Amino acid sequence: MSKPQGSSVKQRSETALKDEFLIDAVKFTTEKLKNGKLAATAEHGNWEEWRERGKLIRAHTIAHLDFYLNQFIENARAQGVHVHFAPEAKDAARIAVEIAKHHQAKSVVKSKSMVSEEVHINEAFEELGIESVESDLGEYIIQLANEPPSHIIIPAIHKNRYQIAELLSKEAGQTLPPETKVLAGFARQKLRDKFLEADIGLTGCNFGIAESGSVVIFENEGNARMVSTVPKTQITLMGMERLIPTWDDLEVMATLLPRSATGQKLTVYMSGITGPRRQSDGDGPEEMHIIIVDNGRSLQLGDPDFQELLNCIRCGACLNACPVYRHIGGHSYPGTYSGPIGAVLTPALNKNSGEWEDVANASSLCGACYEACPVKIPLHDMLVYLRNRKVEDGHTATGEKMAMKGFKVLMSSYKLYSKAVKMGQVGQKLLVRNGVIKSQLGPLKGWTAYRHIPALPTRSFREQWKALSTEVEASMPSMSSETKTRLEQMVLNRKKGGHE
Amino acid sequence: MAESNLAFLNRLEGDSRKQQQAFIQNIASRLGRLNEGGIPEHPLKGAPDFWTSYELDYEERILRFMDNWRAAGGFTERLATYDELPVVIARTLRELGAQSLIRQNQPELAQLEFERILPELQHTVWSADKPQQALVAASQADAGIAIADYAVAYTGSVVMTSSKDKGRSVTLLPNIFIAIVPAERLKTR
Numbered sequence: 001m002s003k004p005q006g007s008s009v010k011q012r013s014e015t016a017l018k019d020e021f022l023i024d025a026v027k028f029t030t031e032k033l034k035n036g037k038l039a040a041t042a043e044h045g046n047w048e049e050w051r052e053r054g055k056l057i058r059a060h061t062i063a064h065l066d067f068y069l070n071q072f073i074e075n076a077r078a079q080g081v082h083v084h085f086a087p088e089a090k091d092a093a094r095i096a097v098e099i100a101k102h103h104q105a106k107s108v109v110k111s112k113s114m115v116s117e118e119v120h121i122n123e124a125f126e127e128l129g130i131e132s133v134e135s136d137l138g139e140y141i142i143q144l145a146n147e148p149p150s151h152i153i154i155p156a157i158h159k160n161r162y163q164i165a166e167l168l169s170k171e172a173g174q175t176l177p178p179e180t181k182v183l184a185g186f187a188r189q190k191l192r193d194k195f196l197e198a199d200i201g202l203t204g205c206n207f208g209i210a211e212s213g214s215v216v217i218f219e220n221e222g223n224a225r226m227v228s229t230v231p232k233t234q235i236t237l238m239g240m241e242r243l244i245p246t247w248d249d250l251e252v253m254a255t256l257l258p259r260s261a262t263g264q265k266l267t268v269y270m271s272g273i274t275g276p277r278r279q280s281d282g283d284g285p286e287e288m289h290i291i292i293v294d295n296g297r298s299l300q301l302g303d304p305d306f307q308e309l310l311n312c313i314r315c316g317a318c319l320n321a322c323p324v325y326r327h328i329g330g331h332s333y334p335g336t337y338s339g340p341i342g343a344v345l346t347p348a349l350n351k352n353s354g355e356w357e358d359v360a361n362a363s364s365l366c367g368a369c370y371e372a373c374p375v376k377i378p379l380h381d382m383l384v385y386l387r388n389r390k391v392e393d394g395h396t397a398t399g400e401k402m403a404m405k406g407f408k409v410l411m412s413s414y415k416l417y418s419k420a421v422k423m424g425q426v427g428q429k430l431l432v433r434n435g436v437i438k439s440q441l442g443p444l445k446g447w448t449a450y451r452h453i454p455a456l457p458t459r460s461f462r463e464q465w466k467a468l469s470t471e472v473e474a475s476m477p478s479m480s481s482e483t484k485t486r487l488e489q490m491v492l493n494r495k496k497g498g499h500e
Numbered sequence: 501m502a503e504s505n506l507a508f509l510n511r512l513e514g515d516s517r518k519q520q521q522a523f524i525q526n527i528a529s530r531l532g533r534l535n536e537g538g539i540p541e542h543p544l545k546g547a548p549d550f551w552t553s554y555e556l557d558y559e560e561r562i563l564r565f566m567d568n569w570r571a572a573g574g575f576t577e578r579l580a581t582y583d584e585l586p587v588v589i590a591r592t593l594r595e596l597g598a599q600s601l602i603r604q605n606q607p608e609l610a611q612l613e614f615e616r617i618l619p620e621l622q623h624t625v626w627s628a629d630k631p632q633q634a635l636v637a638a639s640q641a642d643a644g645i646a647i648a649d650y651a652v653a654y655t656g657s658v659v660m661t662s663s664k665d666k667g668r669s670v671t672l673l674p675n676i677f678i679a680i681v682p683a684e685r686l687k688t689r
């Protein structure tokens with residue numbers, strides 16, 4: 001699959017930042033989604049209470065995932081579902097392919113599923129010569145462009161209607177006008193034929209309901225409902241953490257997810273599927289398989305820094321709120337997931353923080369993702385933990401390592417620090433204009449390319465302190481003996497390590 | 501000889517049951533438990549109390565539902581009696597140029613006698629006995645009609661369950677979908 005060139009987030013971002021179409025398209029849609037969410041949550045009211053409830057339900061489920069997963073499996077089996085386990089991505093693809101092969105499937109029609117992207121299911125089917133068609137409009141567009149999704153909810157967010165018209169015209173064999181209605185109409189007709197021909201329908205799963213073994217899918221186009229209604233065999237890929245205990249809990253998720261994702265009160269379709277077609281039913285799949293995927297998720301369990309990551313309901317609100325994502329788009333991130341959730345999830349699922357390099361740095365740590373998150377996942381804290389682990393694992397860049405070493409030496413000696421400040425005060429004279437340094441000489445460029453450095457003052461704070469402290473003391477009212485004793489006791493206590 | 505479907509499914513089932521224990525055990529041990537924990541207490545189940553006690557009155561429910569349905573791009577009409585239904589449905593389908601209609605096998609719909617009031621249309625009644633034919637008919641029909649099991653005022657949604665007499669395809673495949681919502685089935689949330 002083609003993705004912007006470059007091996008690091010930084011390199012790929014540089015390419016993305018030069019692409020005006022991409023920047024405009026991403027900015028336009030994320031802005032719309034963000035504002036839609038704000039309006040929907042304000043209209044609904046009590047949003048903080050809903051978030052808190054959502055967080056508690058998800059945290060409770062994950063803390064008892066062993067119980068709820070077993071309950072889900074047994075209930076799904078009782079409804080006639082065939083449940084399978086995929087400890088790794090390749091296992092999920094292998095099982096899906098085995099089912100397709102057994103049924104001598106020629107074509108698979110898919111609804112949107114990030115897990116299926118994660119396990120590269122399309123490639124696995126293609127290797128066998130089985131046609132795999134994306135039925136979600138956005139996914140269909142990027143499938144034609146041979147690109148991965150660049151947003152959890154809007155996979156083709158980086159494309160404008162002219163680019164989409166070009167792609168669909170090629171498929172249609174005639175020039176289609178860049179009008180959304182015409183383009184959507186063409187794609188729908190084309191996909192409709194595929195539904196009726198397909199041997200297998202493959203879906204994702206927004207939530208699994210443990211108490212009944214049901215799968216719940218939220219969507220707007222009706223394509224996921226078609227995928228799970230028309231073909232004779234249905235395969236559902238489910239991340240093992242997708243569960244909630246009860247249908248009552250779904251009310252909370254159905255309140256949080258659509259509003260956070262697109263600002264809708266509810267998606268156009270919300271399907272609850274409990275098992276395959278019953279004997280008396282006239283439609284629905286004759287055979288239903290659910291593949292439960294781990295692929296690194298269990299590594300987060302029991303990890304105090306990252307367990308909450310599994311609470312994610314994949315709404316994409318953190319992407320829309322993130323100032324970094326909004327500038328560089330989804331293809332600048334490595335792996336399937338982008339934005340703040342991707343920056344944490346990709347390294348977390350892949351065990352090795354070093355391999356994923358600079359993705360944890362693709363954040364200003366502003367916390368907008370946390371504010372936007374309907375289940376209150378502290379992604380900005382997790383990004384700091386990731387950076388910390390990266391350093392501890394020795395994956396820091398040589399330049400940064402040297403700079404930190406130098407900083408340590410400088411900051412541990414007052415004399416050295418004073419000398420350095422003095423040298424700086426003298427040296428900067430050549431560079432300072434109007435109180436700031438704008439020069440992009442040597443290492444300064446990393447900073448001054450985007451902002452100015454304030455000049456060092458002629459007298460440092462330390463040099464001013466003597467005069468300042470006399471002034472402060474003179475202006476302070478004298479401390480009461482009681483306060484003084486309490487403060488002295490606190491200092492003493494702190495010296496003992498704060499344990500007494 | 502190719503493996504029969506039953507043998508294939510049994511083999512997969514066997515593999516699945518073998519793997520299940522290790523899969524769950526891994527989760528339990530990561531969570532610091534030796535075995536799967538017992539039934540967990542779940543005191544904060546479902547929506548907060550302020551929401552579960554939220555109730556719109558009868559009239560508000562109808563108005564809110566209609567507003568939300570329209571805001572989501574649909575059309576609604578409020579009728580005082582069932583007797584008005586045939587005329588309104590016939591008018592709507594003619595206006596939209598529908599040439600074929602599929603309906604759920606619900607007795608209330610049979611009473612509306614669509615075949616008589618819309619003789620120019622091709623009519624199909626959902627039948628689970630002939631699933632393939634029913635599916636093809638639904639995919640070719642211009643319009644599908646069903647009586648909703650429930651509707652939700654707060655979100656402007658209709659709830660459709662499927663059964664022998666109620667095919668999912670009827671409410672899904674045709675371009676036009678007409679849902680009849682008896683007012684007493686309209687819930688607040």
Ligand code: SF4
Pocket residue numbers: 152311312313314315316317318319341369372373374375376377379
């Ligand atoms: S981390 Fe939160 S905001 Fe981001 S996708 Fe997950 S649930 Fe949504």
